[in-house]
Amino acid sequence: MIAETPAPASTFRRRRPRFGDAGLRVLAGVAAIGSLLLVALLTYKVVDEAWPSIAQFGLSFLWSEDWNAVTGEFGARDLIWGTAFSSLVAVAIAAPVAIAIGLFLSELAPRRLRAPVGALVELLAAIPSVVLGLWGIIVLGPFLQQHIEPRLGDWLGFIPLFSGSPSNVGLLPAAIVLTIMIIPIVASISRELFLSVPGDLKQGSLALGSTRWEMVRNVAIPQVSAGLVAAVILGLARALGEAIAVSQVIGGGLNFSASVFQPADTLAGRIASQYQGSTSNLQTASLAYLAVILLAMSLIANITAQLIVRRIRQRMGGAH
Amino acid sequence: MSAATPPLHLRSSTGRARRRRLVGRGMELLATLASVLAVALLAIVVASVIKEGAPALSWDFFTKAPAPFGQTNGGIANSIVGTALMTAMATAMALPAGVLIAIYNVEFAPPRVAEMVRLVLNVLAGVPTIVIGIFVYGLLVVGSGQSAAAASVALAILMLPLIARATEEVLALVPASLREAGLALGGTRARTVVRIILPTAVGGIVTSAIVAVARAAGETAPVLFTSSIVANLVSTDVHSALGSIPLSIYVNSESPSVHDQQQAWAAALVLLVFVLVLSIGGRLLSLRTRRQIERMR
Numbered sequence: 098m099i100a101e102t103p104a105p106a107s108t109f110r111r112r113r114p115r116f117g118d119a120g121l122r123v124l125a126g127v128a129a130i131g132s133l134l135l136v137a138l139l140t141y142k143v144v145d146e147a148w149p150s151i152a153q154f155g156l157s158f159l160w161s162e163d164w165n166a167v168t169g170e171f172g173a174r175d176l177i178w179g180t181a182f183s184s185l186v187a188v189a190i191a192a193p194v195a196i197a198i199g200l201f202l203s204e205l206a207p208r209r210l211r212a213p214v215g216a217l218v219e220l221l222a223a224i225p226s227v228v229l230g231l232w233g234i235i236v237l238g239p240f241l242q243q244h245i246e247p248r249l250g251d252w253l254g255f256i257p258l259f260s261g262s263p264s265n266v267g268l269l270p271a272a273i274v275l276t277i278m279i280i281p282i283v284a285s286i287s288r289e290l291f292l293s294v295p296g297d298l299k300q301g302s303l304a305l306g307s308t309r310w311e312m313v314r315n316v317a318i319p320q321v322s323a324g325l326v327a328a329v330i331l332g333l334a335r336a337l338g339e340a341i342a343v344s345q346v347i348g349g350g351l352n353f354s355a356s357v358f359q360p361a362d363t364l365a366g367r368i369a370s371q372y373q374g375s376t377s378n379l380q381t382a383s384l385a386y387l388a389v390i391l392l393a394m395s396l397i398a399n400i401t402a403q404l405i406v407r408r409i410r411q412r413m414g415g416a417h
Numbered sequence: 418m419s420a421a422t423p424p425l426h427l428r429s430s431t432g433r434a435r436r437r438r439l440v441g442r443g444m445e446l447l448a449t450l451a452s453v454l455a456v457a458l459l460a461i462v463v464a465s466v467i468k469e470g471a472p473a474l475s476w477d478f479f480t481k482a483p484a485p486f487g488q489t490n491g492g493i494a495n496s497i498v499g500t501a502l503m504t505a506m507a508t509a510m511a512l513p514a515g516v517l518i519a520i521y522n523v524e525f526a527p528p529r530v531a532e533m534v535r536l537v538l539n540v541l542a543g544v545p546t547i548v549i550g551i552f553v554y555g556l557l558v559v560g561s562g563q564s565a566a567a568a569s570v571a572l573a574i575l576m577l578p579l580i581a582r583a584t585e586e587v588l589a590l591v592p593a594s595l596r597e598a599g600l601a602l603g604g605t606r607a608r609t610v611v612r613i614i615l616p617t618a619v620g621g622i623v624t625s626a627i628v629a630v631a632r633a634a635g636e637t638a639p640v641l642f643t644s645s646i647v648a649n650l651v652s653t654d655v656h657s658a659l660g661s662i663p664l665s666i667y668v669n670s671e672s673p674s675v676h677d678q679q680q681a682w683a684a685a686l687v688l689l690v691f692v693l694v695l696s697i698g699g700r701l702l703s704l705r706t707r708r709q710i711e712r713m714r
Contacts, residue, residue, distance in 0.1 A: 121606070284455065340547035372641070
């Protein structure tokens with residue numbers, strides 16, 4: 098790569114690697130810049146694929162309800178609703194559970210249990226989404242249909258959300274599958290956050306007579322609250338973008354329904370189920386438009402989470 | 418931390434103190450239950466997959482291609498070969514690139530640039546995999562058709578940030594004294610990296626690759642548009658579309674046929690065992706590497 102320096106006397110120096118400092122620096126720098134270019138190219142390409150649809154529908158795509166391949170009318174309103182609903186329900190359930198797990202693994206669990214239980218929680222994240230979707234469609238969906246949804250309907254049927262006949266596919270199983278997916282993500286970040294709280298703060302609080310829970314509530318959680326927000330945003334981003342498991346259990350409903358028992362669809366789920374069988378260029382472009390919306394959501398969520406994390410790090414850096 | 422016994426004044430059972438203690442116990446119980454729930458979910462899913470998948474496993478399942486429509490006794494050999502090839506190609510692309518990025522960030526980059534690269538890697542890690550699929554479809558499939566090679570590019574994009582971030586963490590763990598010793602002996606920066614830092618961190622780099630492989634082998638979305646129109650025969654031609662295990666689960670899971678669903682469960686069992694073994698192995702290896710590096714300090 099780089100011209101050999103004049104051979105020195107020592108044999109040690111003659112066995113220098115094939116490329117020198119500059120070579121490695123350039124190679125590594127190119128790889129790093131390559132990753133920046135990759136993200137730029139990805140964004141450009143997806144927008145480019147969506148362009149026919151963006152040009153035709155503009156921003157009204159976002160609140161138009163039609164999705165009709167025959168008439169060539171496409172809009173994302175119902176999909177945005179399905180995505181928002183399933184993800185927000187998932188986050189609402191997963192966040193408290195996952196933060197509690199983080200607390201358990203960092204503060205409460207007997208020392209001997211921490212590593213193995215932590216490992217098991219992380220294994221939950223390792224289950225491929227298609228396997229979780231298979232379980233969702235064959236085990237969870239029918240279980241909900243037979244045992245949970247009739248009861249929810251009896252008790253809460255007066256709310257449109259819980260009206261309608263039970264079904265083995267729909268928003269509810271999708272939200273549950275997403276919950277299972279994001280619990281381990283939020284839990285492992287929460288654990289790291291709680292472990293980062295300085296021990297003297299915790300011990301100070303305990304020494305002042307707090308119970309362990311009071312220490313957690315008054316000292317640990319306020320210390321890491323911003324980080325917990327970031328963790329929840331990352332979980333939300335994961336839920337928004339999940340395509341496979343959701344498309345397996347949500348039923349791919351084409352009609353809007355307020356009930357969580359009924360089939361619905363999400364942005365990512367619609368792409369997964371229709372992109373392959375798309376019948377027109379406009380439909381393909383509209384599906385790519387959905388991808389653009391997803392990409393924008395995930396970029397916003399991830400960058401927000403990272404800015405929060407960076408602010409925390411700067412503050413911590415200043416404190417020590 | 419060491420609050421095994423409550424502070425003195427809490428041992429009295431006056432109302433207020435008792436209430437505080439009860440609230441505390443209640444919250445601790447809830448946190449424990451949350452953890453039990455997570456472990457139970459893992460157990461339920463794994464148990465379902467074993468219960469439904471194990472009966473359909475046989476020698477034929479691993480060695481034969483799927484049976485023609487309506488017949489039984491088929492297997493997923495084509496998908497196993499496809500997943501192996503695509504993951505291997507993706508690793509061959511993502512591993513060197515990821516390690517180089519990590520080297521750049523730890524050894525060469527000015528802090529602000531390193532921060533920027535880190536941000537972009539995190540953003541890339543957060544891009545939904547289905548969007549990566551659409552990207553690679555537009556980039557490589559439109560015009561030239563589906564291929565396992567295109568799918569492996571999609572998988573490599575998915576793996577890149579995982580490998581780069583994990584490798585960077587391990588490289589940063591390598592004690593500065595080792596680096597300084599290398600430079601003090603007259604080694605160049607590059608020589609120090611290649612001869613001292615990489616060998617020290619090699620366990621961590623391998624771990625990052627294992628974890629990324631476990632993730633890529635189970636991903637469906639990136640292969641859905643890039644390598645999904647597949648023939649039911651075992652092939653190693655990466656210029657054409659090849660089956661993959663996640664794809665076969667996805668397709669069979671939506672089938673109304675009980676036989677297909679059984680095939681899906683069996684494939685899910687194979688995939689799950691593979692992924693969990695890699696994850697556990699990676700975790701153990703990573704603990705060992707960290708301990709080794711920490712002992713050097």
